[in-house]
Amino acid sequence: MSNQEVMTDYLLAAIEGLKAAGAKRAVISPGSRSTPLALLLHRDPDLECFVDVDERSAAFFALGMTKVDGAPTILLCTSGTAAANYYPAICEAEAVNLPLIVLTADRPPELRGVGAPQAMDQQQLYGSHVKKMIEMTVPENQPNMLRYSFWQTASSVTEATKQPKGPVHINFPLREPLLPDFARQSQSQQSFVYMAPIKQLAEATTQSLLPQLQKKGVIVVGESLTIAQAKHLRLFAAKIGWPIIGDPLTNLATCGVEAGTFISQADLVLPKVDDAFQPEVVLRFGRLPVTKNVLLWLNRLPETTTWLFVDPSGQRQDQLQRATYLIETEIDTFAAHWQGHHFKIDQGWVTQWQKVQKIGHQIVAEHFADHPFDESQSVRILQQTLPTDAQILLANSNAIRFFDRFGSETTNAYRVYGNRGVNGIDGLVSTVAGIAMISKKPTYLLIGDLALYHDMNGLQLLRQYHLPVTIILLNNNGGGIFSFLSQNSLAPEDFEPLFGTPLHLDFQKAAALYEADWLLAENIEMFQAQIAASIEQPKFQIIEVRGTQKDPVFLWEECQQLFAEEWSK
Structure with missing residues (x-):
C-alpha cells in the first residue's frame, strides 16, 4: 500500500x-x-x-x-x-x-x-x-x-x-507526497458520545449561602454574558434587592430588561461614594468590569466583607483573591436557583444606590445635550440607537471605555462583544467577521484607528464573504488611550513618538481597497442618518469620526467635576 x-x-x-x-x-x-x-x-x-x-x-x-x-x-x-x-x-x-x-x-x-x-x-x-x-x-x-x-x-x-x-x-x-488519495473512503467504524457532568446547587450550598444573601450586598459582574444570562441576573438583582454593577460586555444595560438597580455610571460615581455604601456582602460573577474604579472601590472594602464568587470554569480566577465562598456553577443556574426563596429587601439600601445612579446619569445626559459632535458624542448616540437583535464588537482602549462611561440603559436588546481576555488590539476586525458570519444579524464594530490599522487584513474577510458590517472608526490619529494615563505627563518629544504614535493614514483609501463604502461623519445629523440607514439596509461600510486625543480627556474631567459638585450638595 x-x-x-x-x-x-x-x-x-x-x-x-x-x-x-x-x-x-x-x-x-x-x-x-x-x-x-x-x-x-x-x-x-x-x-x-x-x-x-x-x-x-x-x-x-x-x-x-x-x-x-x-x-x-x-x-x-x-x-x-x-x-x-x-x-x-x-x-x-x-x-x-x-x-x-x-x-x-x-x-x-x-x-x-x-x-x-x-x-x-x-x-x-x-x-x-x-x-x-x-x-x-x-x-x-x-x-x-x-x-x-x-x-x-x-x-x-x-x-x-x-x-x-x-x-x-x-x-x-506528514511525509510527502502531500496530495491525498481521493478514492479512499473513511475506514472508521467508531462512534463517540461524551456525557457532560450535570451540575446544580446542592441543598447544603443553599443553606450555607442563604444567610449571606439576606444581608446588604452588591452584585459585580465582569463576565461576557449572553442576553439570556444578563436577563437572569437583572431579575435576580431585583428579587434580592442588591444593586448590580457591570461593564458593557455583560449586556446588563442592553438585555431589554430594566429590573433591579443597574449602576451604569459606576466609573463616575464609585470614586465619590462614602461608607454608607459599603456592602456586607459582594457577589461576583467572572472577571472584574473594565473600569479601574470598580477595582479600586472593591479594594477599599473592609476585611469583614463577605465575598461570594460564582465561577463556572472552576479556575478560581479571583483577581482580588478575597473569595470567601467559591461557587462552581453556571451563571443562569445560580440565578434561577433562588426563584422559590423570599428575600427581605432593605429599601433604604436600594434607594441610596438609585439616587447616586440617577445623579450620575443626569450629569452625563445634560452634558451631552449641548456637547459638540465628536468621538464621545458618536459613541453615546450609537449606544442609544442600535436596534434589538443587532450586535456590536467593542475594540479595546477608548472604544469600550467610551461605551461604558457615556452609555445608559436601553430597552433595545442587542448583544455586545469584546476581546477582553488579554485586552489586545490585534485581530478585532477578523473577530467581528467571525461574529457576523455565524450570527447573520446586523453587526457593528466600534474601533479606533490604531486597532483598525493592526488588522486591516481582516477587512478582506468582510469583502470576501460579503459581510454587511458597519465599522464606526474613532480616528484620533494614534493611541488616544494614553492621554488618559500617566504617560500623558511626559514632554511632547517623549509622548508623541512612543505613545501618541500618529499614523496619518487615509482610511478612505483603505475602504476603497477592500470595496467598502466610506463616510466622514462631520456632525450629529450625518452620523444619525448613516446609522439609521445601516439599520434599514446593512452593508459593509466605514463611518469615520475624527477627533483629537485630548478632547475626550477634557470631557471626562468635566463630568467628574460636575458629579463631585452635585454629590457634595
Missing part, C-alpha cells in the same frame, strides 16, 4: 473523530505541508469550511465564530511561522474559555533539527495557553492506528469543550 493511501486513511480517521465529538466548521489557511488535511476538510460534506490566507486573521475569525454559539471551531495551517501567527488568538481564547481546535501540519521527525526549510519546533508551541497538546504519530493505517487517530482528535474536542473550555493543539507530522 502506498504512503499516499496510508496517509489518507489516517487523516480521514482523524477528521471523523473531530466530527464525532461535535466539530462542524473549519477555518483553513492554505499552505504546502497542510495540503492533505486542507483538501480532506474542504471536501467533507459535513463540515462548513472557510478560507483565510492570513493566519493571524484566520485565528481571530474562528474566535469570533465561537464567541457567538460557543461551538468549537477547527483551525488549520501549514508548518513554521504560519502556526506562530495563531498565537495571539489562542491566548485570547484561553483567557476567555473558548474552544478552538488548532491543527498544525509539521515536518516529519527526520526533517526536524537538520536545517530543513520551513521547519521549527512546534511541540508545546503555545505553552500553557492550550489545555492540551497532542503530537500525532507519522501516519499509519493499521486498525489500531486508525482507532488511535480517531480517538486523539475526538478526545481533544471533548477536552476543549468541557469546563473550563479552551483551545487545544494537535500537531500532524
